[in-house]
Amino acid sequence: MSLQVVSAVSNSSLLQPGFSLLNFDGHVFFFGQKGWPKRSCPTGVFLLDTKQNELKMKPAFFSKDSCYLPPLRYPALCTLGGNAESDEYQYIIHGGKTPNNDLSDKIYIMSLVSKNSKKITFQCVEKDLAGDVPEARYGHTINVVHSRGKSMSVIFGGRAYTPLAQRTTEKWNSVIDCLPSVFLVDFEFGCCTSYILPELQDGLSFHVSVARNDTIYILGGHSLQNNTRSPSLYRLKVDLPLGSPAVTCTILPGGISVSSAIVTQTSDTEFVLVGGYQSDNQKRLVCNTIVLEDNKIEIVERASPDWTPDIKHCRRWFGGDMGKGSVLLGIPGANKQLISDANYFYILRCKGAEEDKEEELTAQTGSQTSTEDPGDSTPFEDSEEFCFNAEANSFDVDDTDTYNEDDEEDESETGYWITCSASCNIDINTWVPFYSTELNKPAMILCSSGAGHWVHAQCMDLSESMLLHLSEANVKYFCNEHVDLNKGLQTPKKVVHLKKQPMKPLRKKTTMKLTTPAKKSFLRRLFE
Secondary structure, eight states, X not given: OEEEEXXXXXXXXXXXXXXXXXXXXXXXXXXXXXXXXXXXXXXXXXXXXXXXXXXXXXXXXXXXXXXXXOOOBSOEEEEEEXXXXXXOXXXXXXXXXXXXXXXXXXXXXXXXXXXXXXXXXXEEEEEOOEESOOOSOBSOEEEEEEETTEEEEEEEOOEEEOOGGGOOSTTTTOEEEOOOEEEEEETTTTEEEEEEOTTOOSOOBSOEEEEETTEEEEEOOEETTTTEEOOOEEEEEEEOOSSSOEEEEEEESOOOOOBSOEEEEOSSSEEEXXXXXXXXXXXXXXXXXXXXXXXXXXXXXXOOOOOOHHHHHOSOOEEEEEETTEEEEEEEOOTTXXXXXXXXXXXXXXXXXXXXXXXXXXXXXXXXXXXOOTTTOXXXXXXXXXXXXXXXXXXXXXXXXXXXXXXXXXXXXXXXXXXXXXXOOOOTTTOOOOSTTOSSSOOEEEEOSTTOEEEETTTTTOOHHXXXXXXXXXXXXXXXTTHHHHHHTSOOOOOOOOOOOOXXXXXXXXXXXXXXXXXXXXXXXXXX
């Protein structure tokens, strides 16, 4: 096993705990960024290139007939093989958390449509399910089993929010273990069936699941109710006859008490278990080899890599399976870094150089991450996570543009979910697109009153044609609250003043001319 440092060239801040990795045609794709996607990559799916030990990200695209796929963190995902005539396969994505911390109960099928050196296009389809549909959750696993020529998906474990009827003000967003039910999902007919097995007593999340043919092995996991990591090893066997499916569970010895571990496949029957936690504040630095043969499983300890001091002494770590024996690991950066959410990344290769070659992977793997990021919850378990699925081959992106978040406008000050006016009715939890140009954020327009402020176009009752006109025309806009004030402050129109009539001249004062005798007589009378 070898450990190699990878320098993050573009936008490592998107790779936060809770992401997932997908492998299409030997190329690794990143999914599940923290926060809503921006215009540079509205799909939130990136090609992950590690050429020359540098981590670069290239935006991927969705076809026009795709549904909207939000950036889900901590989902369950696995591969769904194609037909016997094709080597192509798809990814099943179920559950997870949106950037608003809402839990998803939807299930998506994602497939690669086209790929060249300039553009990568995916198709994403939402599947409608009926019957015992699993509730919205995260931290669970999904696997595909094959029996008697049929295939079904199996969903197990996870966490969900406390039901509304049981919530209190102090613990409104608290989470609980989902019931330990096993769900069979038939994608051909779109129906779900749940099974309650007596061997599964406690809910589990962030466990490891490995599937081969008609059998799934469940290892480790964390229980919130008991605050324990299960040392049990469960074997689920699914039989798919012509009638109703049959599901049985057996408890096997030789389990490992671990949560949030990563599983990567190194051969047709061999897997490597890496990382995880053996207690709330202690990482598990031991690695194991898992061998599956028919109806038997063997777990043995194997030599661990030479962990760096940074990895040994950090409190948390996260990462995902890059496929074919490679794992992407991340640890928090030093506090002295200018970027608070910057992380250091490593690639762990579990196969020797002579074994590192293209080979068909026939078994399914699934592992889950711990829970939430450090700011979301108090328990240490809820701050670490691991994910799964993908491969570490490079993709030639030298002649293409890589994603750079610095090129984006700073939306932190604007805020799409502000209360823009007294009549604002935009709610982050209930909002749905109103205009055809909207995707995952409401359209906003700048009011030019004073220093300027942003308002929602929908709250201003703007028609779509008017909104497009204002965005294209070079004119000032004033919101409903300032349009009247603006009219009152406008410069008054020039008024033509009338000519003033000249004033009448004052009459001249009359003077009396007195002769000398008369003057003397007048003065004499005046002073007498």
